[in-house]
Amino acid sequence: MPPVDRQPVPDMLRERSGVVREALGRxxxxxxDPSRDLYEAMRYMVLGGGKKLRxxxxxxxxxxxGGTAEAALPAACAIEMVHTYSLIHDDLPAMDNDDLRxxxxxxxxxxxxxxxxxxxxxxxTEAFAVLAWPGRDPAVAQRLVAELAEAxxxxxxxxxxxxxxxxxxxxxxxxRLLETIHRRKTARMIxxxxxxxxxxxxxxxxxxxxxxxxxxxxxxxxxxADDILDAEGTTEALGKTAGKDAAAGKLTYVGCYGLAxxxxxxxxxxxxxxxxxAGFGHAADVLRDLAxxxxxxxx
Amino acid sequence: MPPVDRQPVPDMLRERSGVVREALGRxxxxxxDPSRDLYEAMRYMVLGGGKKLRxxxxxxxxxxxGGTAEAALPAACAIEMVHTYSLIHDDLPAMDNDDLRxxxxxxxxxxxxxxxxxxxxxxxTEAFAVLAWPGRDPAVAQRLVAELAEAxxxxxxxxxxxxxxxxxxxxxxxxRLLETIHRRKTARMIxxxxxxxxxxxxxxxxxxxxxxxxxxxxxxxxxxADDILDAEGTTEALGKTAGKDAAAGKLTYVGCYGLAxxxxxxxxxxxxxxxxxAGFGHAADVLRDLAxxxxxxxx
Numbered sequence: 322m323p324p325v326d327r328q329p330v331p332d333m334l335r336e337r338s339g340v341v342r343e344a345l346g347r348x349x350x351x352x353x354d355p356s357r358d359l360y361e362a363m364r365y366m367v368l369g370g371g372k373k374l375r376x377x378x379x380x381x382x383x384x385x386x387g388g389t390a391e392a393a394l395p396a397a398c399a400i401e402m403v404h405t406y407s408l409i410h411d412d413l414p415a416m417d418n419d420d421l422r423x424x425x426x427x428x429x430x431x432x433x434x435x436x437x438x439x440x441x442x443x444x445x446t447e448a449f450a451v452l453a454w455p456g457r458d459p460a461v462a463q464r465l466v467a468e469l470a471e472a473x474x475x476x477x478x479x480x481x482x483x484x485x486x487x488x489x490x491x492x493x494x495x496x497r498l499l500e501t502i503h504r505r506k507t508a509r510m511i512x513x514x515x516x517x518x519x520x521x522x523x524x525x526x527x528x529x530x531x532x533x534x535x536x537x538x539x540x541x542x543x544x545x546a547d548d549i550l551d552a553e554g555t556t557e558a559l560g561k562t563a564g565k566d567a568a569a570g571k572l573t574y575v576g577c578y579g580l581a582x583x584x585x586x587x588x589x590x591x592x593x594x595x596x597x598x599a600g601f602g603h604a605a606d607v608l609r610d611l612a613x614x615x616x617x618x619x620x
Numbered sequence: 621m622p623p624v625d626r627q628p629v630p631d632m633l634r635e636r637s638g639v640v641r642e643a644l645g646r647x648x649x650x651x652x653d654p655s656r657d658l659y660e661a662m663r664y665m666v667l668g669g670g671k672k673l674r675x676x677x678x679x680x681x682x683x684x685x686g687g688t689a690e691a692a693l694p695a696a697c698a699i700e701m702v703h704t705y706s707l708i709h710d711d712l713p714a715m716d717n718d719d720l721r722x723x724x725x726x727x728x729x730x731x732x733x734x735x736x737x738x739x740x741x742x743x744x745t746e747a748f749a750v751l752a753w754p755g756r757d758p759a760v761a762q763r764l765v766a767e768l769a770e771a772x773x774x775x776x777x778x779x780x781x782x783x784x785x786x787x788x789x790x791x792x793x794x795x796r797l798l799e800t801i802h803r804r805k806t807a808r809m810i811x812x813x814x815x816x817x818x819x820x821x822x823x824x825x826x827x828x829x830x831x832x833x834x835x836x837x838x839x840x841x842x843x844x845a846d847d848i849l850d851a852e853g854t855t856e857a858l859g860k861t862a863g864k865d866a867a868a869g870k871l872t873y874v875g876c877y878g879l880a881x882x883x884x885x886x887x888x889x890x891x892x893x894x895x896x897x898a899g900f901g902h903a904a905d906v907l908r909d910l911a912x913x914x915x916x917x918x919x
Contacts, residue, residue, distance in 0.1 A: 354783050355787075355801075356779030356780075358786065363774070383748035406741075410737055410741060413737065415733035434714035439778055439785075442709060442740075442741075442744065442778050443774040443779075445741065445745065445771060446744065446769050446772050446774070447746055447773050449748045449765055449769040450766060450770055450773055453763075453765035455762075459761070459762040462762040463756075463761040464763050465752075466752035467753065467754060470748040473659055473747055474742060474745035474746050475655055475662070475742040475745070476651065476655065479741050480653075480655030481655075483654065483735070484657040486738075488654075501653070501654060
């Protein structure tokens with residue numbers, strides 16, 4: 322139980338994600354021209370739902386380093402744009418072919434495939450525009466762009482997605498490939514969220530490294546929890562098609578190790594996340610609550 | 621006729637594009653892991669063909685400002701990655717559904733749709749990683765990222781593509797929409813190439829503005845010439861399906877104004893490009909040759 326002066330994690334996530342959502346809505350204001358439809362499709366997905374874990378983590382990491390959430394807000398919006406683009410493209414018929422996202426029709430179901438491809442492309446590009454906005458500290462901007470591009474690119478998220486498709490199509494089941502996929506697809510972006518919070522706050526490299534380690538562990542715990550929820554949850558509760566991973570022959574922690582071992586591993590990763598915060602004292606209490614929450618929701 | 625000490629434009633383009641191609645090959649070296657297939661698909665498209673007009677223009681613009689091609693090479697590679705991603709996604713079945721690109725099977729024909737979507741995503745993301753590489757001048761990096769993201773994003777190329785699809789599907793034929801599409805889809809990125817050369821060379825805002833104007837005019841001339849070649853050329857000569865714009869009901873300059881008026885307009889834009897270079901003297905001779913060449917190849 323968190324002490325009385327700390328918000329329960331679901332309330333904290335709701336409040337913080339509201340701040341991020343409002344900023345995203347401002348950044349993606351539709352112009353009055355032929356690209357209006359594109360903005361509608363981008364807004365539909367960015368503002369439509371989801372826990373906003375990555376952008377909230379950017380804000381919390383910045384605060385844990387003594388920075389302000391306000392200074393980290395552009396970085397938070399940028400990482401959420403990139404995460405959302407990846408969901409839009411993952412849902413496409415040629416990829417996971419999923420009709421449902423956040424409890425609503427997925428982007429291509431609502432706006433057609435061509436617009437979904439372009440909405441994804443638009444969000445990915447705009448994320449970098451937000452980070453490089455004139456008037457901000459150039460050295461910080463450069464590091465934020467480098468971090469996000471590396472985490473999301475061919476050696477990160479996109480590479481992980483390729484490995485995931487390969488595993489699914491070739492019915493590969495080995496544990497090493499599973500680790501590669503989850504590290505790149507999910508954990509790398511959650512590590513980037515923690516690192517970007519540190520960078521936006523002007524933290525030292527030492528502090529940044531600790532937050533990176535926290536993000537890696539949290540990211541793996543989160544992905545394993547997601548695998549468990551997919552295996553156990555209902556479509557209604559998830560807001561996306563449940564049991565789909567197993568049906569599609571996806572490589573998951575539950576499929577690879579079984580439910581009990583997957584739960585154990587999630588707990589070990591959450592403990593790893595806690596250890597990484599050893600030097601932060603009370604400044605990182607909310608980050609600790611978050612790591613606990615990620616694992617507890619699977620029980 | 622250029623004087624004897626200047627290379628003919630086709631030779632210059634061939635030589636300069638070779639330098640860009642070599643640098644791109646180095647940047648996209650495939651790692652020995654499950655993302656190897658992704659790198660193969662990205663390299664297939666980036667190294668496979670095309671005039672490399674945009675990256676060569678980055679190098680030429682940098683030199684016209686007194687900078688070196690070497691310092692501008694990362695920016696040149698980045699804009700070519702973004703241009704290539706746009707071709708890969710444009711060719712997809714849900715978009716233009718084109719089987720041929722640069723005289724070879726388009727990316728999804730060669731590697732499948734899922735890999736083509738991801739190869740595009742990977743190239744777009746990697747472009748920003750290249751611009752934000754550690755060790756370069758942060759202020760230059762910030763401006764290059766901002767320029768490329770704005771030119772390629774929802775208010776630029778992606779927005780133009782949305783307007784293009786809308787015109788095609790709703791059989792819109794008005795000249796104002798045509799102008800919007802071509803300005804955003806093609807001219808904005810060619811303007812960005814010229815501007816990025818100036819930024820990489822550390823040029824003044826005044827010099828950058830002149831090169832921007834040159835790029836805008838050159839970009840429109842280039843797009844009109846492309847429309848003319850599509851209407852008149854053969855599939856073999858183009859390396860992509862000829863006559864496809866008209867067959868698809870695409871809004872083009874030739875379709876909107878007729879061949880003679882399209883040629884006139886291309887010539888007017890090339891003259892606009894020349895005028896923008898008035899202050900540059902001989903430093904911009906190659907840029908002038910390029911503007912002449914773009915229009916002359918349509919006769």
